[in-house]
Amino acid sequence: MPNIVTFDAVGGADVLKVVDAPARDPAPGEVRLSLSSIGLNRAEILYREGLYFQTPQFPGCRIGLEGVGRVDAVGEGVTGINEGDRFVTGPTNTMAQTGVYGQTVTVGAEHLLPDIPQFTDDELAALWVAYLTCYGPFVEIAGLQKGDYVLIAAASSSVGYAGIQIAKALGAHPIATSRTRAKEAALLEAGAEAVIPTDEAADLTAALMEPTGGAGYRLIFDPIGGAIVEPMAAALALNGHYVLYGLLDPNPTVYPTLLSFVKHMHFHTFMVPTQGIADRAMRDKGTAFLARAVANGHLKPKLDRIFELQDVRAAHTYMESNQQNGKIVMRA
Amino acid sequence: MPNIVTFDAVGGADVLKVVDAPARDPAPGEVRLSLSSIGLNRAEILYREGLYFQTPQFPGCRIGLEGVGRVDAVGEGVTGINEGDRFVTGPTNTMAQTGVYGQTVTVGAEHLLPDIPQFTDDELAALWVAYLTCYGPFVEIAGLQKGDYVLIAAASSSVGYAGIQIAKALGAHPIATSRTRAKEAALLEAGAEAVIPTDEAADLTAALMEPTGGAGYRLIFDPIGGAIVEPMAAALALNGHYVLYGLLDPNPTVYPTLLSFVKHMHFHTFMVPTQGIADRAMRDKGTAFLARAVANGHLKPKLDRIFELQDVRAAHTYMESNQQNGKIVMRA
Numbered sequence: 001m002p003n004i005v006t007f008d009a010v011g012g013a014d015v016l017k018v019v020d021a022p023a024r025d026p027a028p029g030e031v032r033l034s035l036s037s038i039g040l041n042r043a044e045i046l047y048r049e050g051l052y053f054q055t056p057q058f059p060g061c062r063i064g065l066e067g068v069g070r071v072d073a074v075g076e077g078v079t080g081i082n083e084g085d086r087f088v089t090g091p092t093n094t095m096a097q098t099g100v101y102g103q104t105v106t107v108g109a110e111h112l113l114p115d116i117p118q119f120t121d122d123e124l125a126a127l128w129v130a131y132l133t134c135y136g137p138f139v140e141i142a143g144l145q146k147g148d149y150v151l152i153a154a155a156s157s158s159v160g161y162a163g164i165q166i167a168k169a170l171g172a173h174p175i176a177t178s179r180t181r182a183k184e185a186a187l188l189e190a191g192a193e194a195v196i197p198t199d200e201a202a203d204l205t206a207a208l209m210e211p212t213g214g215a216g217y218r219l220i221f222d223p224i225g226g227a228i229v230e231p232m233a234a235a236l237a238l239n240g241h242y243v244l245y246g247l248l249d250p251n252p253t254v255y256p257t258l259l260s261f262v263k264h265m266h267f268h269t270f271m272v273p274t275q276g277i278a279d280r281a282m283r284d285k286g287t288a289f290l291a292r293a294v295a296n297g298h299l300k301p302k303l304d305r306i307f308e309l310q311d312v313r314a315a316h317t318y319m320e321s322n323q324q325n326g327k328i329v330m331r332a
Numbered sequence: 333m334p335n336i337v338t339f340d341a342v343g344g345a346d347v348l349k350v351v352d353a354p355a356r357d358p359a360p361g362e363v364r365l366s367l368s369s370i371g372l373n374r375a376e377i378l379y380r381e382g383l384y385f386q387t388p389q390f391p392g393c394r395i396g397l398e399g400v401g402r403v404d405a406v407g408e409g410v411t412g413i414n415e416g417d418r419f420v421t422g423p424t425n426t427m428a429q430t431g432v433y434g435q436t437v438t439v440g441a442e443h444l445l446p447d448i449p450q451f452t453d454d455e456l457a458a459l460w461v462a463y464l465t466c467y468g469p470f471v472e473i474a475g476l477q478k479g480d481y482v483l484i485a486a487a488s489s490s491v492g493y494a495g496i497q498i499a500k501a502l503g504a505h506p507i508a509t510s511r512t513r514a515k516e517a518a519l520l521e522a523g524a525e526a527v528i529p530t531d532e533a534a535d536l537t538a539a540l541m542e543p544t545g546g547a548g549y550r551l552i553f554d555p556i557g558g559a560i561v562e563p564m565a566a567a568l569a570l571n572g573h574y575v576l577y578g579l580l581d582p583n584p585t586v587y588p589t590l591l592s593f594v595k596h597m598h599f600h601t602f603m604v605p606t607q608g609i610a611d612r613a614m615r616d617k618g619t620a621f622l623a624r625a626v627a628n629g630h631l632k633p634k635l636d637r638i639f640e641l642q643d644v645r646a647a648h649t650y651m652e653s654n655q656q657n658g659k660i661v662m663r664a
Contacts, residue, residue, distance in 0.1 A: 053594065225589060239607075247589060255585040257557060257576070260601040262385065267599040269592040275571075 003332075004102030005312050008059040010050035013316035016063070016101075018309060023104040026075030032106040033069035033089060037125035038309070040319055040328040041065050042157070042223075042246065043273075047095060048316070053271070057096035065091045065273070067100030067332070068125045078109045086121075087112040088128050091273035101312060103332045113277075114287055116294055119301070126301035126327035128287070130158040132276040134166045135286035137221055137243040141268055146171030148218035151208060153232065154248065155192065156183045158327035161302040163221055164191045166290075169298035172218070175211050186325045190302060198228065208235035216240065226251040236263045245270045302326030335664075336434030337644050340391040342382035345648035348395070348433075350641060355436040358407030364438040365401035365421060369457035370641070372651055372660040373397050374489070374555075374578065375605075379427060380648070385603075389428035397423045397605070399432030399664070400457040410441045418453075420445040420460050423605035433644060435664045445609075446619055448626055451633070458633035458659035460619070462490040464608040466498045467618035469553055469575040473600055478503030480550035483540060485564065486580065487524060488515045490659035493634040495553055496523045498622075501630035504550070507543050518657045522634060530560065540567035548572065558583040568595045577602045634658030 001020040009015055026032050044063055046052040056063075071085045081087075089105060090113045092098045098107045113128045138144050144167065152163040155176035167174035168191050176192035178184065184195040194211035201207035208231075209216060216237035222229070226249030233242055233256050242265060244253075259265065270276070277283050293299045304324040307315035309332050319328055333352040341347055358364050376395055378384040388395075403417045413419075421437060422445045424430045430439045445460045470476050476499065484495040487508035499506035500523050508524035510516065516527040526543035533539035540563075541548060548569035554561070558581030565574055565588050574597060576585075591597065602608070609615050625631045636658040639647035644662065651660055 229587075244589070244592075247593075253587040253589050255561075255587040255599070257579060257585055257601065260576075261579075261603050264603070264607050265601060267587070269589065269597060271593050271596070275596050 002103035003309060004062060004104065005064070005099070005309065006060045006062055007048060007056070008061065010048065010056060013048075013313045013320070015048065016312045016316060018312065021102070024106040026073050026106050028076040029078060029108055030075040030106050031071050031078055031081055031109050031112065032073040032104060033067070033087065034072045035067045035069035035100060035103055035105060035332040037068045037121040038064055038100055038330040038332060039066040039125035039129060039158070040315060040330065041129055042319065045316065045320060054093065054095050061096045062099030062101065063095060064099040064101035065095070066125060066129045067105060068121045069105070069332075075109075081109060081112070086115045086124070088115070088124055089113070090128055090277050093278070101309065101330065103309070114291065116291065118294070122303055122306060122329045123301045125329050126158055126303055129272055130162040130301070130327065131166065131290050131299065132283065132286045133159045133245055133270070133272040134163045134221070135289060136272070136276045136282055137219065137241070137245065137268070137270050138163070138166050138170065139289060140282065140285070141243060141270070142219035142241040144170045144172045144218055148172045149175060149212045149215055149237070150219045150221060151175050151177065151217045151232065151235065152192070153177045153220065153222040153224055153228075155187055155195075156325050157223070158302070159223065159245070161190055161326050162299070165299045166293070169293045169296070173212070175208070175217075183325055204231040205234040208232065219243065221245070224248045225253050229253050230256040230259065233259055233263070233265060236265055239264045239266070241266045241268065243268045243270050245272070304328050306331060334435035335641060336394060336436065337396070337431070337641065338392045338394055339380060339388070340393065342380065342388060345380075345645045345652070347380065348644050348648060350644065353434070356438040358405050358438050360408040361410060361440055362407040362438050363403050363410055363413055363441050363444065364405040364436060365399070365419065366404045367399045367401035367432060367435055367437060367664040369400045369453040370396055370432055370662040370664060371398040371457035371461060371490070372647060372662065373461055374651065377648065377652060386425065386427050393428045394431030394433065395427060396431040396433035397427070398457060398461045399437060400453045401437070401664075413441060413444070418447045418456070420447070420456055422460055422609050425610070433641065433662070435641070446623065448623060450626070454635055454638060454661045455633045457661050458490055458635055461604055462494040462633070462659065463498065463622050463631065464615065464618045465491045465577055465602070465604040466495045466553070467621060468604070468608045468614055469551065469573070469577065469600070469602050470495070470498050470502065471621060472614065472617070473575060473602070474551035474573040476502045476504045476550055480504045481507060481544045481547055481569070482551045482553060483507050483509065483549045483564065483567065484524070485509045485552065485554040485556055485560075487519055487527075488657050489555070490634070491555065491577070493522055493658050494631075497631045498625070501625045501628070505544070507540070507549075515657055536563040537566040540564065551575065553577070556580045557585050561585050562588040562591065565591055565595070565597060568597055571596045571598070573598045573600065575600045575602050577604070636660050638663060
């Protein structure tokens with residue numbers, strides 16, 4: 001029987017276990033994938049800990065947002081999808097049943113995201129969630145234009161590297177932050193025009209403004225929140241957008257109201273499962289934009305370490321260590 | 333010599349005094365107005381107290397954002413403006429010199445806002461600042477559509493009444509808040525579909541949701557901020573916009589981050605002098621939209637008390653009392 005990852009209680013990485021489970025035949029409207037590569041996302045840590053917006057269901061709770069595989073069974077009423085086709089299955093609102101850590105998953109056909117034939121399975125598993133997390137904020141919310149500055153905070157994640165590439169595809173200037181200088185070389189190599197080490201900056205706002213030549217940022221793209229919001233927001237350009245897409249800092253965010261009035265600031269939160277993917281219009285615009293950018297040679301997912309499915313606990317522990325540069329992938 | 337209002341130190345209403353001053357001839361690019369009606373705005377209280385984003389300049393500091401008058405002198409290089417034409421002069425970034433509390437003011441021609449011939453001087457003095465405060469948030473930011481719900485907080489101000497009328501012009505449903513039921517009848521008469529007394533609601537979010545039938549608000553339009561943001565934001569519809577255009581509550585606003593992720597909330601601040609008026613593209617779109625809505629019979633400024641210029645201290649004291657329903661005007 002295929003292997004899948006399940007857990008029976010919220011907790012640390014060691015609650016995850018690999019078990020045998022039968023592959024489920026697709027109901028009408030569903031397809032079954034034989035999975036090969038699985039992209040890891042920080043959301044899965046939150047889910048495992050019981051802190052995600054979806055609640056785990058025990059026992060036998062599945063986990064995982066983003067998996068690549070080939071169709072091996074097609075349910076009634078599904079058209080245009082054939083056995084052997086390669087797809088990515090993206091976030092659903094039923095992760096407990098359709099989590100993709102495993103060798104098989106059966107999902108509604110509406111959750112399949114397009115193949116990009118030139119990418120390997122591992123690259124494809126690193127594509128959609130990260131790049132669609134950027135597409136909405138960069139294109140639909142901030143409307144980044146050639147010459148704009150965009151600040152990509154905590155940029156060494158898969159989303160951060162995606163953001164650097166998308167900024168460059170748009171002709172914008174990506175500036176990265178990282179807590180220290182440890183990842184500076186990798187971020188510059190990936191296309192960041194400057195890297196600001198936030199833990200080392202005596203005056204963070206001034207350090208952020210410097211590479212913009214005083215222009216400030218059209219977009220600040222931040223997975224952190226909390227206390228760093230005000231000094232980062234102070235580096236916005238007039239009419240700039242601040243998009244918070246995570247909460248690495250669990251402390252309250254005091255809204256910088258006076259600064260906001262001066263900057264004409266627009267503040268948004270962005271959750272890719274609902275706003276970038278379940279919203280079909282946004283998803284279709286995003287996947288079309290990104291497929292064109294891939295064809296034009298602008299985008300290539302940056303892979304970090306590759307784990308085997310058996311080593312799922314080690315993969316999660318590594319993701320929690322914040323050592324990675326780019327996407328962590330598991331092979332099913 | 334004409335009378336103007338000046339003050340020589342920040343403070344309460346009693347720092348304001350009416351003095352004689354010579355009318356200043358217009359420099360190139362400027363026009364001089366003989367003022368007749370002056371609209372009062374809460375910003376002038378903040379300015380008088382030294383709390384506005386512009387700093388008073390002493391001695392002889394002028395004050396006032398919004399005055400109606402007829403052109404009595406035209407500077408070199410000004411075209412299309414003739415003596416006797418009626419205009420409104422709106423906010424400038426030099427209130428200390430170009431404040432409009434008085435019988436004369438000389439300003440750059442770019443600060444003149446259009447006449448609406450069918451309105452009296454008093455009505456015209458109550459039009460642009462209030463209605464342009466709504467135009468940007470309602471039309472450009474939230475894109476209100478027919479059938480949407482809009483929450484107009486602290487609705488008994490001139491801006492609040494303007495918002496009710498603009499919402500109705502757009503086919504949206506205006507719901508008002510006021511601290512008590514004292515102004516309920518006037519707000520319903522003006523077109524609010526419901527009035528929620530915020531000081532009396534046991535569960536404010538539930539009380540706000542009720543008149544929307546559970547749909548929630550496309551836009552929350554709020555001059556308060558601080559502690560009321562979270563319970564009001566909880567009544568937003570998915571993808572809703574929260575626009576803060578004042579700070580009646582000086583306490584910090586803790587951003588409702590988790591709620592924002594769930595609601596896909598967009599949070600904006602809006603300052604009409606800079607975002608609605610100094611931004612020429614926004615101003616031109618706004619005045620054109622509003623002139624059409626006036627022509628279609630949708631908009632008519634709601635006047636509250638009329639004071640004489642000599643009674644400027646009483647006018648400010650009245651504005652600070654929060655008793656008004658609509659616009660307070662002074663006659664020059």
